[in-house]
Every structure is written in structure tokens, then in C-alpha cells.
Amino acid sequence: MAEDSLYLGVDLGGTKIAVGLWAGRGELLGKERWETLPEPRPNLERAVEAARALLERAGKTGEPARSLAAVGVSGGGPVDPERGVLLSVPNLPGWDEVPVCRLLGEALDAPCAMENDANACALAEWLYGAGRGARDLAFLTCSTGIGAGLILDGRLYRGSRHLAGEAGHQIIVPDGDPCGCGQRGCLETYASGAGMARRLAALRRERPGLPATAREVTERARAGDEFSLEFLRETARYLALGLANLAYILNPERFILGTIAVGAGGLLLEPLRAELRRLLWPALLEGLEVVPASLGDELGDRAALAVAERAGG
């Protein structure tokens, strides 16, 4: 990332969109965000306007020494990174095959690259956060769903059709509970935010006073509530099955866990590490770290920046 260059990061999600202008070395010069409009095109037009305004405001327009080096997009759905096309966005009809990179790249006259958000977040934690210095790591979102971004041999691994990292849909319980994806027994069905809420809903039928969400469980566990602590330990046991499989297959040096693990901290991570000690061979455990994501609220913005940095060379 050249210090005298400018990078534009676009975090293109199904609920909100953020556009950030960055100077080299990762200094955020300005940012604009809005709730996602129903149609794709007006959002991209607004992103171009926002970018131009940010460039203007930063007083950099027309300065050739600090021109826009690249645009990076973190897309909230499956992406074709080779064509720079957003293939779809969950729950947003009409967002099919949106040629994001062509539209943004042409309007802003800069190279544009796009990755799905799990991959973009993995890049960001690897370049700026908890993944620094690692050659082989898996980042897991641990949010409503569980998606993974894989950095293998020091580069992002996307898979043959850019679908690698669907680690939330590995089957940890054969013919287990149904998952939103149509399969049964997926890791996500048990250990994601949605999966935790589903397990809680089943328990709340008998005991209505129980917490209803991952956030509530975490809050009550922090206050010492025994049910919530045990619920997090059970969640850790499910999560450990998924991480153990990833470790046997990929032998990474670091697992970086997002949202829910960041919120729960040691209340989830300590039982998770203990369960991994039970499930993994010592040789695989040695040198394997399990850590929370470290970029916090900046993760989404920095995910887009990481993609821009890759695009700008």
C-alpha cells in the first residue's frame, strides 16, 4: 500500500452500505454510509457520488500525486471476483449479476476488485488485525451465519468456483437439525447466531425466562448466569467440531473468530480451546492459536480497504 495513494473501500451489504476513503498506511480520511436502497443501481450511483465528495472534501481531486489508486468492494453475498460481479445478496430480490466493478471502476477511473465479505474480512484481519504474520489461517464470521475466509500459503484461497470457505455448512451431526440452507446438521445450525437463537427458542418453550439471542446469552453469562454460561460451553462444543475438522484438513496456525466470539470473549473461547485440546492431535494443537477478531467496528470498512489494497498492487 503506497503511502501517497488513496484507496476507496465500499462495504456493500444487504442492510447498509458504507464508503470510506483511505490514505496509504490505513488512515481513514472520510466515510459515508446509508441504509441499502432496494435496487442495486441507485446504491452504486450514490457510492460514486459519495466517493467524489470524499475525494473533494479531502482536497485531493486533481492532485496527480495522490490519485485514487484502487477501489475495493466487500460484497454481502456470493461474488465472482474474476469478473467483479456480485451474483446475489441474501433477501434482496433484483440483486442478480450486478457488475459492481465495471460500474464503479469506470465512474471513478480506477481499478476495482471485489470479494465476498467473509473473504474480505479474512484479508483485513490478516493484513491489519489478529492474523498478522500468519501464513495459514481461517477467519470465521460467527455472526448470524458462519462463513469462513481462508488464507492458505500466504494468499486468499477462493476455490474452483469461488465458493470455498462455506465452513458453516460442513455437516457436524449426520441427519441432524435442519439448516436454513436446506441441509441438515450443518455447523451453522448449532453455533451461529441464528443457530443459537434456534436452540434457545426450543428451550424457551419450557422455560420462557431464558435468554433469546446470542447477545442476551453473552450479557447474562457475563453477569454469572449459570444457564447462559453452560449454553456458551455447549455452543463451544459444537464450534469445536467444526474447527477440529478444519484443523485436520488444513493444519492452520490460527483461527480468528468474529462477532459472537468477540462479544463473548473467554466465556466462549476458553471452553472452545479446552474442547479442541480434547479433539485434536497434539501435533496439530501445537502452534495453533484460537483468537477473536481484533478490528472490531472497523472490520467492515477495513475489509473493503484490504480488497482495494490488493487491487491497487
Place this chain on the structure above:
Amino acid sequence: MAEDSLYLGVDLGGTKIAVGLWAGRGELLGKERWETLPEPRPNLERAVEAARALLERAGKTGEPARSLAAVGVSGGGPVDPERGVLLSVPNLPGWDEVPVCRLLGEALDAPCAMENDANACALAEWLYGAGRGARDLAFLTCSTGIGAGLILDGRLYRGSRHLAGEAGHQIIVPDGDPCGCGQRGCLETYASGAGMARRLAALRRERPGLPATAREVTERARAGDEFSLEFLRETARYLALGLANLAYILNPERFILGTIAVGAGGLLLEPLRAELRRLLWPALLEGLEVVPASLGDELGDRAALAVAERAGG
């Protein structure tokens, strides 16, 4: 692989050792093999002698235009490929930290490289066999045990401590049957040759006339025995759980399956493909091939050759 170069491949297993001399383009000029001697050093001395005799017999000694370009070793145990050291061999005491590449490389005055046999076989099937043309594939041994070699983004992926590809020890049944590795519920416990024999042994307690091994099951299934056909279908269902997880995590374009799948052919592969159609998302299934290894009896020799080719540049 330069056509005018010679490559030596050493298949260093716990039961037998084979040394093959190859001309560029993969022509086998000569081969020697013996049952593995108890101590490592005499085996390596014998490999050097065999290599010198093969070079002599091939009439190439002293011809600078056809000098030995490289030595490749396929090691039957965990390997440190960076140091060229065989870390251990299952069931062979005394085979600890054997500096194979230093000894062979110095004695034969050629660069020497070593990979564990699953990785070497993956390289061989990728370069010369059923994996040709693929960029992302997983080769699974499907022999006594199940080990995998992963070709990702067009190169061998080894993992942070060279332990990647232990796909046979992913946990497909939480707290399932005990595995020889000390864990429970591993894929290998159900779908490997040893796992199949274990499942058969349990059934034979009630019905002693049943087949006892993967080979017997395959033979009887070929003859139309309904128990054996159903047993292979059940094996396919276990194997599919492991392959589905690999597909969700890695999105490869090809699975290449070794020994047992080669022997059973469609009797195992057809129910396996059917089960994968049930377990995988259509987008992951599209463009995913599940094929038997194609190098047959040559696989071990060509695995060593593939490593030599990598070493010789």
C-alpha cells in the same frame, strides 16, 4: 521435466521400498525393490547402491547431457519437506528424524526432495493421472487408512506444520466409534479399509459367513451379493460425509479416490455420487467430479517421480 534428464524416485514405505530410474517424459528405465529392512540406514545405503546400478545399467553414468537431475522420495510417514527429514514411520521403531534427503542427495550428488506419500500421490495423479488439468483437487488414499493430498490454486498445500490433509480424521460422528488415532468418530473409523474390516468384524459376530475385508466385500459385491452391495452403499454414505465437508470448505473441482475406490469402481462411486447430490448445494456439485485414481500399480513409483520432478525444477 526436461526430456534429456534422469530422475530417481524412491518409494520409501514401511513394508517395501522401491527405487525407480526415469527418463524425462516419464519413461521408466529400471527399477529395484525390496522388503523394508528394520533399520533405516541400511535401506538408504541399498537405495544408493540400487540407484548407482540403475544409472550404470542405463548406460548414462558420466554422460553430462543425461545426468541425474533430481531425487524424489515418497515417505510412508510424516515428513518435514523443508528439511527433507522423515519424522517417523508407523509401526517401525527407530525410524525417527531420518535425514533421508541429506543422505541420498549427498551420495548421489543431486537435489533431493521428499513428501509424505499422500501428498506425493496427489502430485502424481495431478501431474500424470486423473487430476490432470485441475487447479483445485483433493486426492484421498482410501487404503488401510484415509489420508489426503490437497492441490489448491495449482500447487501442493501442506499446512503450517506440514500436517494438512488428515481428512481421514475429521469427525463425522460426534463421540462416535473409537479410531486408532485415539479420537472418536473419525471418517477413517468407518470408511477406510481398516474401518470397513472393523465394521464387518462386528457384523460377523452374528453372521460368521459375511466377508471380512474391503477386498472380500468388493469381490462379493461384483458377484451380486446383496449384503456386500449394501455394505458398500453404507460405506459410501460415510465417505460422502467426509467429502461433503471437504467440498464445503475447499470447493474443489475434483475428488480422486485411491485403492478401495479403484477396486470397487461404480459399486462404491455411484452411491457416493448419489449421496453427494443429496448433501451438497447444487452450486458446489456443478463442476465437481468424483473419480478413481488412474495410475494403478504405477502410483507409488510415479508419486516418487512427481516429487523428483518438483525437486529438479
